[in-house]
Amino acid sequence: MTTPQKTGLTGPEPTATVTVKPLVLRAPQRGEDLHVRVSAPVTGAALPVVLFAHGFGSDLDGYAPLVDHWASRGFVVVQATHLDSKRLGMAADDPRRPRMWRHRVQDMQLILDELGTLEESVPGLAGRADHSRVVAAGHSFGGQTAGILVGLRVKDPHTGTAEDLSDSRIMASIQLATAGKGGDELTPFAHKNLPWLRDQDFSHITAPGLVVAGDADDLPLSTRGPAWTTDPYTLSRGSKSLLTVHGGEHFLGGISGYQAAETTDADPGRVALVQQVTLAYMRHVTGTDHSHWEQAQSVLTNGHPLGRLESK
Template sequence: MTTNPTTGLTGPSPTATVSVKPLALSTPRRGEHVHVRVTAPTTGTSLPVVLFAHGFGSNLDGYAPLVDHWASGGFVVLQTTHLDSKRLNLPTDDPRRPQIWRYRVQDMQRILDELVPLEAAVPGLAGRIDHRRIVAAGHSFGGQTAGILVGLRVRDPHTGITEDLSDPRITASIQLATAGKGGDALTPFAHDNLPWLRDQDFSHITAPGLVVAGDKDDLPLSTRGPAWTTDPYTLSHGNKSLLTVHGGEHFLGGISGYQAAETTDENPDRVTLVQQVTLAYLRHVTGIDHTDWNHAQTVLAGGHPLGHLASK
């Protein structure tokens, strides 16, 4: 176990990791194969899984600061490239666009359906994954995807129907800088261009979850300011925690990639905070060890310059 001198938080000593990509899964109805990246520790058994959904426009190579940290801390991280990725560059009139939010959920479920062959495709990984401990995680649009997998209800803007698309294989979630409730608080831009945000119901989420929000994340999607991204915590039920990152904007100091150009609040200390708290939570919620999480709750209870951690 090591203690970071900047955050004062503890964590396990990192282990070596391996990353394999792209592993292609056939998905005829999607129109594109689901390409998967697997990042895993080179040692250890009964490894829990993090199913990670990227933010709008990103891809399976994004979020290395988080993915590398989680894998080095004992987790198998699965990523894909969703249809909204800039790499795929779907035309504006592509008929799949109105259902992009739904395709994202189907991508995640397709990966879970093929977890055994994906595990076998990574040299040395076969037989080392615990298929009973799976956490869904995501940033921004990906946070909605993770939320849907644990019970967030989204009214389909095309059909007007609200469905339960949760997956019982998911045991918990981590939602980073994720959209809140829609309704009148949405800006005209969000209402017209992101219709899947118009009506979100968090009340059915009961699985354990960690929400991470920046107190300077003033997105042009809501009139409510940074508090909007705390809705996944305040409006959901069950055992939930909220990490508020002081000074954090939408990319929380730079979690989307090393030296990522879209980061407007570049701050390595913020990234370290998010890395350590999320890993501590993953280890806690999957039952590996509670020590680092309990320590984080104490250190971040109040007065820490980087953030505040609350639970309900």
């Protein structure tokens, strides 16, 4: 439930939704079949699609506050359980571990390849999704996944090369509390345990995008503090917007789940802000409606108690 009286924002009313899980896609190359969850409104046609990538360790059942909000207001939301999920219990010496970041991208591309099959597997959804309007979104590690799909270059720690793994089927991205550039700014812990963060190049991202960052998100991965998570906005090109959540830590008030135990900055107002601004942005960038995005840009100026929205 959103709280317009706190954010000062409005939006479309929710409608009934349907969720089906797990839908299983064969994926022999990853060593595990890909389990997928699809949530969608029960009515409506030409529905835009959101591919959502979870944060490290989560799964297809996470992020209900966002998924429920988006699906009940007109989007088909597709989630997968990536190999890093605690649900799969990957061993520390599993040879796939160093390339988990790349397996995530391949998971998303498989979903795009099989989008029609997934659509037909949800009762009443066949023929109602618009495959030409797909937004990639993700939180934390998932934000990197979404970024790669629109042009973020990650240097493979084994090959030393940074390939273009972008996918033209993605029209825009939303990156929530996502890592910035690597290099000397990484802490020794991050440099050792998260080698896929050592060298990230945002300069090739030209697709439209929204970055959401908490100004209290002081991760133990960078020496720069919360400003590190604004790099996907400041270092990329093209039409970009940045929502800064005041007082927001890594889970931005609790977006990872209802009453999620890992949330240390629980606040319904912050969650409502992220829900409403991300929805308004997706409706805007997919051409569904521009009025709520224009309202957010007007309301969330300097001085708003919950956050600030800026664009370039």
